[in-house]
Amino acid sequence: MTMTTPLWEVFIRPRNGLAHKHVGSLHAADEVMALQAARDVYTRRGEGNSIWVVPSAAITASDPDQAAENFEPTADKIYRHPTFYEIPDDVGHM
Amino acid sequence: MYSQGLIGADNRTEETPEFLARFQKRIDAEEKIEPKDEMPEGYRRTLVRQIGQHAHSEIVGMLPEGNWITRAPSLRRKAALLAKVQDEGGHGLYLYSAAETLGVSREEMTEELLSGKAKYSSIFNYPTLSWADMGTIGWLVDGAAIMNQIPLCRCSFGPYARAMIRVCKEESFHQRQGYEIVMTLAQGTPAQKAMAQDSLNRWWWPSLMMFGPHDADSQHSDQSMAWKIKRFTNDELRQKFIDATVPQAEFLGLTIPDPDLKWNEEKGGYDHGPIDWDEFWRVVKGHGPMAKDRIKARKKAWDDGAWVREAALAHAEKRRARKIAAE
Ligand SMILES: [Fe+2]
Numbered sequence A: 001m002t003m004t005t006p007l008w009e010v011f012i013r014p015r016n017g018l019a020h021k022h023v024g025s026l027h028a029a030d031e032v033m034a035l036q037a038a039r040d041v042y043t044r045r046g047e048g049n050s051i052w053v054v055p056s057a058a059i060t061a062s063d064p065d066q067a068a069e070n071f072e073p074t075a076d077k078i079y080r081h082p083t084f085y086e087i088p089d090d091v092g093h094m
Numbered sequence B: 001m002y003s004q005g006l007i008g009a010d011n012r013t014e015e016t017p018e019f020l021a022r023f024q025k026r027i028d029a030e031e032k033i034e035p036k037d038e039m040p041e042g043y044r045r046t047l048v049r050q051i052g053q054h055a056h057s058e059i060v061g062m063l064p065e066g067n068w069i070t071r072a073p074s075l076r077r078k079a080a081l082l083a084k085v086q087d088e089g090g091h092g093l094y095l096y097s098a099a100e101t102l103g104v105s106r107e108e109m110t111e112e113l114l115s116g117k118a119k120y121s122s123i124f125n126y127p128t129l130s131w132a133d134m135g136t137i138g139w140l141v142d143g144a145a146i147m148n149q150i151p152l153c154r155c156s157f158g159p160y161a162r163a164m165i166r167v168c169k170e171e172s173f174h175q176r177q178g179y180e181i182v183m184t185l186a187q188g189t190p191a192q193k194a195m196a197q198d199s200l201n202r203w204w205w206p207s208l209m210m211f212g213p214h215d216a217d218s219q220h221s222d223q224s225m226a227w228k229i230k231r232f233t234n235d236e237l238r239q240k241f242i243d244a245t246v247p248q249a250e251f252l253g254l255t256i257p258d259p260d261l262k263w264n265e266e267k268g269g270y271d272h273g274p275i276d277w278d279e280f281w282r283v284v285k286g287h288g289p290m291a292k293d294r295i296k297a298r299k300k301a302w303d304d305g306a307w308v309r310e311a312a313l314a315h316a317e318k319r320r321a322r323k324i325a326a327e
């Protein structure tokens, strides 16, 4: 019988002051082994000082088919950007 | 290459012309394709097979070098070789994860390797007979892998490209530690130099075969190039490898075992003698000198590890149940 070992997503913080960033995934029976495996697989050369592991099944992702509805409206709301507003040069840097 | 120009690929696909054109437009615009994006079935199948072959190659590739870890001539060499072999294990894992994003499970891929259905690079079916082979493998085999993997960092499939960026960062140490081993031998006693030359003699041609069949005989190359899974043809990569490696051999005072090898001013590269494609196909089809041992070793590792996997899962289940009971 083939048993499947759960999949985990691995996030690493390269150094203090930076956010944890997704680096890949791995299989492990539980969170303790997932952390140990993440250390061996993803931090062999000082890639970080902190690891998060999250069960892949716990992640809810947005649907790429709805990417247009979800994210395109931001492109035509140019008034959300500072360059949309005309301020005379005389005012100085703002 | 590690997927050897994709042996046994099948990138036929049956989507509508409109769908394929839409997909091709994204590819042509150098957009990366991510796992949940729509993609032609042939694209998915090609990647599953190619990334799988690549992952298996990394894992099986640990065996020929693992063979020498306990016999490394110094602590420095042993530490380096151990670290290199551990890296190869890591490469296999990054790649398996990338393939899994396409909907194939790790267990399925493992089963395909153990049953002989999935291929891995023919280079790992040659034996490592002397310590010099640890040098030559790092220099030539990792060198050839780098030639192939650098363009794969720009592969159109996001997870494969990202895995390759990590891999490429680590490979350069592999090649340098290998070259240093060969250099030490080449500058050593006559017996050491002879050992280095013997090793080069055995590994040169199999290394050239790593790039896969000539372009004219590589049936799946065109579609893979159009989908930007591949950026250079087998022959282009092989040529780059030869041009980079010949001066490195000259520096060592070693002779490349090809009497027809000669600089071609016009093309600005080396011409080489004919490659023994009968040998290539024999080894690819599983008749390499070490093919049986490699699969036997992987099967033993898988079977002997079964109780560990089962125990770890049982333990995780027990902890989960306890936690729920305590809540
Ligand atoms: Fe590797």
Ligand SMILES: [Fe+2]
Pocket: B088, B142, B145, B171, B174
């Ligand atoms: Fe390597």
